[in-house]
Amino acid sequence: MPSDLIHEYMRIDHLPQIWCPGCGNGVIMHDVATAIHELIEDPDTPCNRDDFVIVSGIGCSSRAAGYLDFNSIHTTHGRAIGFATGIKLANPKLHVIVLTGDGDCSAIGGNHLIHAARRNIDLSVIVFNNDIYGMTGGQYSPTTPNGDKATTAPYGNVDRPFDIANLATGAGASFSARGDVFHARETISIIKQAILHKGFSLVDVYAICPTYYGRKNKKGDAVEMLKWQKENLVPTSKFYHMSEEERAGKKMIGILSYNDYPEYTAEYAKVIEASQKKGKK
C-alpha cells in the first residue's frame, strides 16, 4: 500500500514505474502530484482534480501522463504542446499541464515550444531535462553540454546546448523558471506558481539520468549526481546575495523571468465576442 498521495493521484496498478533505479523522473512526477494536491487542498486556490489535464509527448519522462491519475493524454513525439494548445482553446478554464523531456520539447517539438511561448497561451510546461535521450539509448540531445559524451558523441558533443528556460523567455513566455530533483520543496513551489500563472509558463527541471548521461560522463551514480545539484544549483534568494566568485560554476533555480503579457485564450475570446456582435447587426 503506497502513501495516501500516491494512492490518490497515481494509477497504482501501473506502479512501480519502469524508470531506471535513481532516475530523477519519479521525483519530478511526485513534485507535480504534490503541487496539484496542495493547490486542491488550499482554499485560496479553488479547484478540483477534474480542472487539471496532463499532456505528454514521447520519451522516458512522457510516460508520466500514464502514471498520473488525472484527465491525461499521451500524444506523439514533440507534439504535446500542440495537443495542449487545442485542449486549452477548447476549454480555457482548464489547467493544462505539459510533461515533456528536453528532446521532446526542444528538438522534435522545438517549433511548438517557441510559438506557444510567443502566443503566451496559458499552459504549464514542466520539462524533465536529463541532458540526453534516455529511452532510445543515450543519444545527445539539444541540452547535452558541449564536450560531454553520448552514444552518438563518443568523442564529446560538438554542439552548444540550449538553456530551455532562457529559450522560453526569448520566445516570449511570460513565466520561466528552473527547478531540479534535489531541491524538491523549492521545485514543488515553483510548479505551483507556474500552474497559477495566467500565461505560458515553463519550468526547466534538471533531472538526472544515471544510466546513460551519468555513466557515459563519469558523473557517478544517482547519489553523486544529486550531490552535484545540492552544491551547484542555488535558489534565487541565496544566489542574489552571492559574490561573483561564489557564483562561479553555479546555476540559479527559481523564477528566472516574469512578465504580464496578454494571454492568448483571453485575447481569442475577445475576437469571438467581437465577431458575434458583428454577426448580430
Added chain:
Amino acid sequence: MLGKKRLVVDEAWCKGCGICAAFCPKEVLEIKHEKVQIKAPEKCIFCAQCELRCPDYAIYLVNVEE
C-alpha cells in the same frame, strides 16, 4: 500540533538507488541487499526528505492513530 508519525518502507517498490539513505540528515536508513532498511528508527525526525526524493515512492511517512 503535529500528530505522531511513522516511517514505512515498501520493499517491493524499492530499487535500491540509495538516494534516501544518502540524504537522510540523521542516518536512519541504509541499503542492504539492494533494498532500503530502517536501521535506526529511533533517530528519525520525520522530516520526510526521504519521501520527497524517493523516485519510486517506496518510503514514506504515515500518521499513527493515537
